Amino acid sequence: MPEIRIRRATDGDGPAIGRLIADVFAEYPTCLFVADEFPELAAVATHYARAGGMLQVAERAGQLVGSLAITATTLPRRFELAKVYLARDVRGRGIATCLLNEALAFAREHEADTIELFTDTRFLDGHRFYERHGFSRVPGERWIATADGAWEYHYVRSL
Numbered sequence: 027m028p029e030i031r032i033r034r035a036t037d038g039d040g041p042a043i044g045r046l047i048a049d050v051f052a053e054y055p056t057c058l059f060v061a062d063e064f065p066e067l068a069a070v071a072t073h074y075a076r077a078g079g080m081l082q083v084a085e086r087a088g089q090l091v092g093s094l095a096i097t098a099t100t101l102p103r104r105f106e107l108a109k110v111y112l113a114r115d116v117r118g119r120g121i122a123t124c125l126l127n128e129a130l131a132f133a134r135e136h137e138a139d140t141i142e143l144f145t146d147t148r149f150l151d152g153h154r155f156y157e158r159h160g161f162s163r164v165p166g167e168r169w170i171a172t173a174d175g176a177w178e179y180h181y182v183r184s185l
Contacts, residue, residue: 029086030116031042031084031085031129031181032084032085032125032128033082033084034071034081034082035071035081035082035093036071037069037072039070039071039081039090040067040068040070040161041067042083042089043067043070043083043090043093043105044059044067044089044115045090046090046091046092046159047102047109047111049114050112054123054148056148057146057174057176058172058173058174060172075088077098078136079095079096079098079105079132080129080132081094081109084116084125085123091112091115091116092111092116092122093111093125094109094110094111094125094126095107095108096108096132103138103139103140104138104142104143105133105136105138105141106141106143107126107141107142107143108143111182116123117151122155134185139184139185140182140184142181143158143180144168146178147151147167147175147177151172153181156181159183161182162182162183163180163181164179164180166180
């Protein structure tokens with residue numbers, strides 16, 4: 027397997043991140059990718075920087091195969107993960123853990139004490155990943171107004 031390179035995203039990565047999200051969503055028959063629901067992809071790195079965070083990507087042979095963003099929240103010392111996606115053919119190789127560790131280091135540098143995330147209730151592999159890395163699910167679900175009317179779980183982790 028060609029080497030994986032992790033780097034900070036640029037605004038030009040938006041279309042590739044959109045394709046990655048669409049590919050992941052396609053793994054779930056009822057999960058719809060609608061580009062209009064992701065306006066941040068037009069200037070994705072700028073979007074996350076303005077939100078007090080950053081977005082990183084994983085590349086293999088020039089192809090984007092993973093992403094993970096972290097942003098500040100409105101609560102002091104709390105950051106949120108977003109855009110956590112990994113291509114199916116590179117899962118299980120530690121790439122998501124590397125991306126997560128970079129995000130956690132970023133949060134610590136910014137004096138965070140809590141990390142949270144919201145994840146689609148259908149993404150069972152993702153739930154197991156978060157739980158292996160110290161996240162706990164908060165009771166309840168939230169509905170989001172997407173084309174498929176998705177429901178999400180809330181996870182938190184102390185740093």
